[in-house]
Each structure stands twice: as structure tokens, then as C-alpha cells.
Amino acid sequence: MIDRGLSVAEVDGLLEVAGEIVDVVKLGWGTAVVSSNLKPKLERYAAHGVPVVLGGTLTELAIRQGRVDGLVAWLRELGIRHVEISDGTIALDPAVKRGLIERLSGEFTVLAEVGSKDADFIMAPYVWVEQIERDLDAGAWKVIAEARESGTAGIYRADGEVRTGLIDEIAHAIDPGRLIFEAPQREQQVWLLQRFGTECNLGNIAADDVLSLETLRLGLRSDTVERFALGGED
Numbered sequence: 001m002i003d004r005g006l007s008v009a010e011v012d013g014l015l016e017v018a019g020e021i022v023d024v025v026k027l028g029w030g031t032a033v034v035s036s037n038l039k040p041k042l043e044r045y046a047a048h049g050v051p052v053v054l055g056g057t058l059t060e061l062a063i064r065q066g067r068v069d070g071l072v073a074w075l076r077e078l079g080i081r082h083v084e085i086s087d088g089t090i091a092l093d094p095a096v097k098r099g100l101i102e103r104l105s106g107e108f109t110v111l112a113e114v115g116s117k118d119a120d121f122i123m124a125p126y127v128w129v130e131q132i133e134r135d136l137d138a139g140a141w142k143v144i145a146e147a148r149e150s151g152t153a154g155i156y157r158a159d160g161e162v163r164t165g166l167i168d169e170i171a172h173a174i175d176p177g178r179l180i181f182e183a184p185q186r187e188q189q190v191w192l193l194q195r196f197g198t199e200c201n202l203g204n205i206a207a208d209d210v211l212s213l214e215t216l217r218l219g220l221r222s223d224t225v226e227r228f229a230l231g232g233e234d
Contacts, residue, residue: 056086105139115146
């Protein structure tokens with residue numbers, strides 16, 4: 001789930017109604033830096049056993065500014081045990097990314113991200129596969145397939161349409177269980193669940209959509225009734 005700047009009251013409400021079905025919360029892009037309620041929110045999530053990760057944009061900025069050690073110290077201070085390493089905004093040398101994953105995976109659960117936030121940037125499927133494999137080999141727990149919080153880049157076209165051929169080629173080479181597909185739009189969620197099953201890892205889910213997604217997984221919404229509620233899943 002992506003937290004774009006929820007209040008403490010909103011976090012409490014979310015955890016009351018859906019805390020059992022949220023696996024990881026990402027504090028979107030650089031919102032953690034400017035959120036005046038950061039520590040109280042982290043306390044709420046921790047009390048419910050929900051891990052938190054800061055947006056990968058912060059890691060990219062730390063790399064660009066030579067402040068990775070400072071970021072790591074801040075994560076320790078906040079008690080955050082997950083970290084995202086991405087290169088969707090800045091160009092990052094593969095060796096630098098690999099070295100950072102190897103270094104941080106000794107202390108943190110690393111989520112690496114592959115893909116560009118630029119909707120006009122098209123990367124060949126084999127390049128996606130190579131980069132995902134490299135990140136997993138370096139020690140990433142899971143690799144996130146980029147889509148932006150809008151669902152209009154990376155594994156989707158600019159209008160949000162799923163790049164089905166790309167995803168199929170990635171899944172042919174990589175165990176989908178080791179991937180998190182960003183899927184902020186309901187149509188994207190439905191396609192991925194129908195393609196990979198109810199346990200497919202989905203990311204960038206808005207707080208207001210958490211329960212909706214769970215009903216899709218359980219076949220409690222018309223989009224997936226045929227597949228999941230009426231015995232259609234293999």
C-alpha cells in the first residue's frame with residue numbers, strides 16, 4: 001500500500017478495517033521528509049506489525065548527493081527495517097546499484113525496483129529480465145516492476161493499458177512470486193490477478209483501494225467472480 005501523506009487518524013482507520021491484509025506500507029516518494037506526523041505514524045504501523053519502507057526516490061537522491069550513510073542512519077533511528085533501491089528517476093550505474101543492494105541486504109530487507117518513471121522510455125523485455133535477475137542475485141528480497149503511482153509508465157502504456165507481452169516475457173524468465181507489480185488502477189489489478197492468481201504481489205495500492213483489492217482477490221467483486229468465487233482458478 002502507498003501512503004501518500006495519511007494523517008494519524010487515517011492510519012488508525014485503515015488499520016482498524018484492513019490492518020490484517022496490508023503486507024507493507026510505502027511512504028510515497030519523498031513524503032517522509034516533510035511529514036510532521038512521521039514518527040507517530042510509524043509507531044501505529046509498528047504496533048500492528050506492518051513494515052514500512054520509504055520511497056525509492058529518497059534512496060536515489062541520497063546516492064546522487066553522496067548521503068547514503070546518512071539515509072541508513074536515519075532508517076536506523078526511525079526503526080525502519082526495509083529499504084527500496086531504485087533507479088527510475090536518475091541514471092544509476094548497474095555496479096553501483098548492485099553494490100548498494102549487496103551492502104544493505106546485510107542489514108535491511110531490500111526491495112529493488114526496475115523500470116523508468118518516464119512514460120516515453122521503452123525498455124526491451126530482455127533488459128527488464130537482465131536487470132531483475134541482477135537485483136535478485138545481489139540480494140534483493142523482491143523486485144518491484146515500475147509503473148509510477150499513476151500506473152502510466154513502466155509495465156503499462158501511458159494510457160494505463162497493460163503491456164501484456166512485456167509482463168508475460170518477464171514472468172516466463174522470473175518467478176512471479178519474487179516480483180511486486182505496481183498496479184494502482186483497478187483494471188490493472190484485475191488483469192494481474194487473473195493472469196497470476198489471487199496471491200500475486202501488487203504494489204502502489206491506494207489506502208482507499210485496499211479493501212477493494214481484497215474483494216477482487218476473494219472473488220467478491222464482479223470483475224473476478226468467475227475466476228475466483230466460482231472455481232475458475234487452477
